[in-house]
Amino acid sequence: MDVVExxxxxxxxxxxxxxxxxxxxxxQVMPDGHAGLTFGFLAxxxxxxxxxxxxxxxxxxxxxxxxxxxxxxxxxxxxxxSSGLLVPDVPFSSPDETELGTxxxxxxxxxxxxxxIWAPHxxxxxxxxxxIWQQGAKALAQIHGYDWQPHLSGWGRVRELSEELSFWxxxxxxxxxETWRAKGQKLAAQLExxxxxxxxxxxxxxxxxxxxxxxxxxxxxxIIDWELSFIGPQNLDLGWLLMMxxxxxxxxxxxPVCNVSAEELISVYEKERGQKVENKEWFEALACYRLGxxxxxxxxxxxxxxxxxxxxxxxxxxxxxxxxxxIELSSPTSKxxxxxxx
Numbered sequence: 001m002d003v004v005e006x007x008x009x010x011x012x013x014x015x016x017x018x019x020x021x022x023x024x025x026x027x028q029v030m031p032d033g034h035a036g037l038t039f040g041f042l043a044x045x046x047x048x049x050x051x052x053x054x055x056x057x058x059x060x061x062x063x064x065x066x067x068x069x070x071x072x073x074x075x076x077x078x079x080x081x082s083s084g085l086l087v088p089d090v091p092f093s094s095p096d097e098t099e100l101g102t103x104x105x106x107x108x109x110x111x112x113x114x115x116x117i118w119a120p121h122x123x124x125x126x127x128x129x130x131x132i133w134q135q136g137a138k139a140l141a142q143i144h145g146y147d148w149q150p151h152l153s154g155w156g157r158v159r160e161l162s163e164e165l166s167f168w169x170x171x172x173x174x175x176x177x178e179t180w181r182a183k184g185q186k187l188a189a190q191l192e193x194x195x196x197x198x199x200x201x202x203x204x205x206x207x208x209x210x211x212x213x214x215x216x217x218x219x220x221x222x223i224i225d226w227e228l229s230f231i232g233p234q235n236l237d238l239g240w241l242l243m244m245x246x247x248x249x250x251x252x253x254x255x256p257v258c259n260v261s262a263e264e265l266i267s268v269y270e271k272e273r274g275q276k277v278e279n280k281e282w283f284e285a286l287a288c289y290r291l292g293x294x295x296x297x298x299x300x301x302x303x304x305x306x307x308x309x310x311x312x313x314x315x316x317x318x319x320x321x322x323x324x325x326x327i328e329l330s331s332p333t334s335k336x337x338x339x340x341x342x
């Protein structure tokens with residue numbers, strides 16, 4: 001099925017809307033969407049009211065599990081929104097192929113623009129950088145503070161912390177780059193040798209960083225891109241955010257725009273969450289391992305022409321630094337390692 005057929009099916013759906021027929025305009029692939037499966041469009045009724053929507057569809061011909069199970073996001077976003085969190089409303093969704101030929105969710109399009117940490121849009125001023133990162137840390141604490149069990153206990157199984165190491169090991173092993181493989185395996189061994197408690201269990205975004213947050217006039221307006229979300233150790237999110245902000249984790253030519261220290265982010269998070277964070281260095285090191293392994297996979301696919309994406313070409317120089325920073329953070333002899341926290 002191509003984009004034209006998806007648009008045709010969408011037009012048919014909205015022409016039969018229970019609240020009255022609506023016309024569709026401006027249907028387009030979103031530039032930041034995943035593999036062309038995210039679309040934007042406007043829906044207008046006979047009363048002249050226009051609604052701005054985002055459509056996400058499941059990949060065609062792929063087993064629906066994890067990030068390919070688009071429909072699973074509907075319930076999560078609905079319960080999080082009902083609690084007052086800044087996530088989009090989901091007025092339309094379907095778990096089957098009846099309407100659009102594949103499962104889908106249609107969300108309201110929230111105002112604002114994402115802050116791509118390596119190359120923010122020119123509309124962001126330098127003095128806005130600190131509040132952008134601070135609001136992100138505060139919003140993460142609010143997500144983690146959501147009491148998930150009453151409404152999401154059957155939404156998905158609780159993921160164990162040990163799975164985060166075991167899952168990426170065979171993927172890392174496939175890279176042709178022996179240096180990357182050796183550094184990644186050294187980092188994994190160091191992480192495995194530490195006995196670390198998983199910490200609080202609850203909703204995990206899976207890719208929480210300013211590139212998945214919307215801002216308008218420096219104000220946080222939305223938390224988006226929940227494809228990787230699950231129930232599990234929430235410090236995974238915090239470690240990921242710390243890694244994104246850590247200039248030492250990135251190549252000198254691919255630096256995040258960030259003027260906030262890890263200590264400041266942790267302070268904002270802890271104040272909002274109302275509890276101390278344990279083992280933050282270990283969880284940032286784990287994030288370095290996870291993204292390093294992800295990068296080896298996607299860089300290989302890109303360079304072999306199987307899944308072309310110039311973003312991964314720009315990531316080449318940072319694979320070494322990610323693994324090296326993780327090794328530093330997880331080493332008992334490192335000044336960054338707090339043995340008393342384990």
